[in-house]
Amino acid sequence: MVELRGQVVVAGEADGAALVSAEPLSFWGGYDHRTGEIIDRRHPLSGQIAAGRVLVVPFTRGSSTTTAVLLEAIRAGTAPAAILTTGPDSFFALASVVADELYGQSVPLVSLAPDDFARLRAGQYLHVALDGSIRVTGWASPPPG
Amino acid sequence: MPLSLSDRDRATLAGEFGPAQRLALSIIVRMAGVVGAAALMDITGAHIDSTIYIGEAGLEFAERLASLGARVSVPTTLNVSGLDEHGWREWSVPADWASKAHRQMLAYQSMGTIPTWTCAPYQTEHKPRFGQQIAWGESNAIVFANSVIGARTERYPDLLDVCCAITGRVPAVGLHLTENRAGQVLFRLKSVPTALQSDDSFYPVLGHLLGKVAQDGIPVVEGLEEAPAEDQLKALGAATASSGTVALFHIVGVTPEAPTLASAFQDHAPKQIVEVTLDSLRAARRELTTAEGAELDLVVLGSPHFSLAEFRQLAPLLVGRQCHPSVRFLVTTSRAVAHLAEQAGLLAKLRAFGGQVTVDTCILASPMLPPEVKTLMTNSAKYAYYAPGLLNCQITFGSLADCVNSAAAGRIVREAGLWEV
Numbered sequence: 001m002v003e004l005r006g007q008v009v010v011a012g013e014a015d016g017a018a019l020v021s022a023e024p025l026s027f028w029g030g031y032d033h034r035t036g037e038i039i040d041r042r043h044p045l046s047g048q049i050a051a052g053r054v055l056v057v058p059f060t061r062g063s064s065t066t067t068a069v070l071l072e073a074i075r076a077g078t079a080p081a082a083i084l085t086t087g088p089d090s091f092f093a094l095a096s097v098v099a100d101e102l103y104g105q106s107v108p109l110v111s112l113a114p115d116d117f118a119r120l121r122a123g124q125y126l127h128v129a130l131d132g133s134i135r136v137t138g139w140a141s142p143p144p145g
Numbered sequence: 146m147p148l149s150l151s152d153r154d155r156a157t158l159a160g161e162f163g164p165a166q167r168l169a170l171s172i173i174v175r176m177a178g179v180v181g182a183a184a185l186m187d188i189t190g191a192h193i194d195s196t197i198y199i200g201e202a203g204l205e206f207a208e209r210l211a212s213l214g215a216r217v218s219v220p221t222t223l224n225v226s227g228l229d230e231h232g233w234r235e236w237s238v239p240a241d242w243a244s245k246a247h248r249q250m251l252a253y254q255s256m257g258t259i260p261t262w263t264c265a266p267y268q269t270e271h272k273p274r275f276g277q278q279i280a281w282g283e284s285n286a287i288v289f290a291n292s293v294i295g296a297r298t299e300r301y302p303d304l305l306d307v308c309c310a311i312t313g314r315v316p317a318v319g320l321h322l323t324e325n326r327a328g329q330v331l332f333r334l335k336s337v338p339t340a341l342q343s344d345d346s347f348y349p350v351l352g353h354l355l356g357k358v359a360q361d362g363i364p365v366v367e368g369l370e371e372a373p374a375e376d377q378l379k380a381l382g383a384a385t386a387s388s389g390t391v392a393l394f395h396i397v398g399v400t401p402e403a404p405t406l407a408s409a410f411q412d413h414a415p416k417q418i419v420e421v422t423l424d425s426l427r428a429a430r431r432e433l434t435t436a437e438g439a440e441l442d443l444v445v446l447g448s449p450h451f452s453l454a455e456f457r458q459l460a461p462l463l464v465g466r467q468c469h470p471s472v473r474f475l476v477t478t479s480r481a482v483a484h485l486a487e488q489a490g491l492l493a494k495l496r497a498f499g500g501q502v503t504v505d506t507c508i509l510a511s512p513m514l515p516p517e518v519k520t521l522m523t524n525s526a527k528y529a530y531y532a533p534g535l536l537n538c539q540i541t542f543g544s545l546a547d548c549v550n551s552a553a554a555g556r557i558v559r560e561a562g563l564w565e566v
Contacts, residue, residue, distance in 0.1 A: 009179055029534045033200060040534070061390070064282065064302035068199040071304065075202035091302050093179040097172055098304050102206060 004116040006084065008132040010096040012108030014082035016054040017140030020122045021045050024061035027069035036078035054126045055080035058117065060091045070095035074105055082108040082128040086117045110134065148177050149184045157312065165215035169308035173316065176305060182316030190273050190296075191221040191310035192266050194282025195303040196253050197510045198227035198246035206304060207252035210311070218313040221258045222266040224283045225450075225506045226250045229513070230262075232503060236513035246511070256311070262505035263479035265379065265450040267294060275401055278321055280309035284386035285379070285449045285527065291393040293378045295401035297321050300392045320393055326402060327411035328395050330359045334368030335420045341563045342370050346430065346544045348377040349526035351421070352384025354429040358419055361390040365409045367397045368421075376452055383449050384526035423563070430564055433529040433542035439556040441541075442518045444548045447477035448507055448525040456482070456491040462549045468499030469555030473518070480504040500552075509535055522557060524548050 021044045025031070030040035036051025045057075051073075060066045070092060073079035083092050088111045100106035110132045112120075120126070120134075123141040128134055156162065157170045177185060198204065227246030228238065238246075254260050261269055266281075267289045273279050273296035281287050281298040282305075290296040299319040301309060309315050319325055332355060334342075341347055355364045364385065373381070373396070385391035395403035403409035446459070459476070468474045476495065478486070483504050486492050492502060508514055509531050521540045523529055529542040543551065547559045 029531065064194065064284065064300060065197065065199065067302040067304050068195070068197070068203050071202045071206070072200035075200075075205075088179050088181075090176060090179050094172075094176055094302055094305050097175045097179075098206060099202075101168060101172060102202070102209065 002119065002136040004112060004119065004134040006110035006112040006116065006132045006134060007088065009088045009093050009109035009111050010100070010106050011130050012082065012106055012128070013130055014054065014108050014128040016052055016081035016126060018056055018120055018122055018124045018126050019045060019048055019050055019053045020056040020120050022058060024059045025057045026061045026063055026066055028063040028065035031069055031073065033069050033072035033076055033078055036073060050080045051078040052081050054082045054084060054128065056084045056117070056120050058086040059089045064091060066091045067095045070107070071099055074099040074107060075103060079107050082110070084110050084112055084117070084120070084134065086114050087111055148174065148182060150174070151185070154185060154314065163214055165210055165213035166312060168210070168213065169215070169311040170314065172305065172308045173312060173314055177316035180316055180318050182318045184317045185314045186278065186317040186321060188278045188280045188309060188313055188315050189219050190277060190279040191217065191219055191306060192224060192279070192281040192283060192286055193221060193253060193258065193306045193310055194224040195307045196223050196226045196249065197303070198249045203303070204245055204249050207249050210307065211252040211255045215311050216257045217310040219310060220271065221310040222261040222269065222271050223253055223258050224286070225264050225510050226262055227506060227511050229503045229505045229511065233511070233513065235501070236503070237515040238511060238513050242512060253307070258310070261479060261481065263450045263481070264507070265452065265479065268452050269479070269481060280306055280315050282306035284390070285383035287392050288382035288386045288394065289379055291320055292382060292395065292400050293375070300390070324411070326393060327363065327413055328365035328403070328409040328415065329362040330364050330417045330419060331415035332364055332366045332419050332421050334366070335422050337421060337423055337426065338563055339370045341423065341426070344544065344562060346524070346542070346564070348373060348381040349384045349524070350426055350430045350433070352381035353388045353433060353526045353530070354421065354425060355394065356385035356387060356389030356391050357429070359385070359389050359391055363393050363395070364391060365395045365397065365403065365406070365415070367406060369396065369399070372399050376455055379449055380526065387527045387530040427564060427566070430542065433526055434540065435533045436520055436539035436541045436557070440520045441472050441522055441551055441556050442520050443473045443475060443514070444522045444552045445475045445477065445508055445528060446524055446545070446548060448509070448523070448527040450507070451476050451478040451482065453482055453485050453489070456486040458545060460491045460494045462546060463494050463498040463500070466498060466549070466553050468552045471555050472552050474498065474500035474552045475503060476500060477503050477507040508532065522548055522551050
């Protein structure tokens with residue numbers, strides 16, 4: 001089983017199927033916090049439900065209102081189970097930190113080296129550990145091809 | 146790198162200055178860890194974007210802070226809210242939504258802030274000064290403060306901006322520090338006709354191009370024929386912060402940190418040099434239009450909020466004309482500018498034309514447009530960039546005169562000029 005070691009941005013444990021894209025994503029106009037659906041129609045993950053899954057995107061794009069939208073999603077229970085990025089993303093981190101302070105609930109965030117990031121595939125079932133290690137524990141759906 | 150805290154920071158975290166200060170500084174300290182700051186630093190002004198109502202959690206955050214007795218510790222202006230406080234009933238804002246957005250306004254107002262309710266706080270008497278360390282939210286305000294005024298702010302997201310205003314402290318990183326303010330990408334105008342440079346669509350289009358290419362870098366522009374006016378710089382900045390995440394630009398010979406090309410780059414070489422041509426500008430302008438037909442439901446001006454100078458430019462274009470009955474004509478601005486425009490007789494001209502004014506908010510921050518509004522026209526690159534996605538509509542970008550002519554005709558009419566081949 002593959003095991004990767006990332007840098008903890010906001011510590012936490014999570015399990016979920018990976019939703020992977022190399023395209024950055026803005027949550028403002030890109031994430032429906034009522035449903036957890038990715039609604040940026042120009043994004044490759046458009047139409048996917050990210051709630052409860054491990055979202056793997058390099059960073060947030062565009063508006064700083066991304067933080068407010070992710071906070072709403074955490075409150076509504078429609079946030080990803082964890083978010084993996086290619087550098088500490090301060091907009092995702094802020095939403096997670098504020099949710100922790102407000103509700104005692106946060107989304108684990110881990111920053112990966114670009115090479116490790118590139119090894120993750122959609123449909124892998126991932127375990128995110130407190131120390132920032134990521135373990136592929138199986139396939140939520142069969143590997144493509 | 147461990148974060149070094151002052152004695153006062155430690156006292157704040159211990160709760161000596163009350164629970165609101167403690168909560169706000171805890172969030173800042175955790176974020177300082179994320180961005181790798183070695184220390185915190187003082188600011189002397191703030192602009193809060195968290196005022197925009199997104200949902201229950203943002204409202205709960207505001208009301209939690211307010212109930213803990215939060216007060217801002219530096220002069221703090223407020224960005225647009227989700228509601229024209231006194232005029233929302235003229236539009237299609239749901240009453241339940243309005244009541245929550247209004248509670249959020251009251252919460253932020255209760256913290257001792259200045260209720261400017263505008264995304265153009267730099268065009269009020271509260272504008273910062275050169276070199277001032279500030280914590281601003283709202284992308285167009287951030288880029289204007291950094292670039293045109295030479296004040297210093299990072300891109301503060303919603304939720305963090307208010308924490309900075311309450312504590313007067315920020316992580317000492319990024320654009321607060323001189324060495325991070327050097328230009329990175331040089332944009333050289335090449336054979337761009339003077340007539341095009343003086344067209345009022347030139348600056349928003351140039352900004353759209355800069356943002357797309359520079360992304361989160363620091364663009365430097367060289368080769369403008371004439372020094373732009375304040376509202377042109379405002380349009381440029383808002384566009385760069387929409388198509389990209391630009392927080393600072395320099396224009397050689399115009400903006401305060403760029404008296405020369407060498408100073409704009411702090412004597413470093415550009416990482417990238419891009420030629421701006423008539424063709425690349427034409428392509429950028431085309432990207433700002435998503436509509437294909439000539440149908441028109443609404444002309445909207447004022448993102449960022451319309452200034453008094455812009456009302457003065459608009460008024461003579463309206464005289465003796467009438468907005469077509471099937472089109473609405475809307476200007477979004479601040480209550481202060483609306484008041485000045487009223488006193489100057491400019492709003493009377495707008496009303497005589499059949500136009501309307503909305504204050505405190507804008508069409509992107511308030512669910513004010515009725516569902517039958519499907520095709521929009523604007524002279525703002527920011528509206529043109531965001532409206533199609535956020536409002537699920539089609540939009541056409543044009544000059545101020547194009548917008549007025551189209552409103553009068555009841556369909557899209559644009560003067561091609563040098564923009565089309």
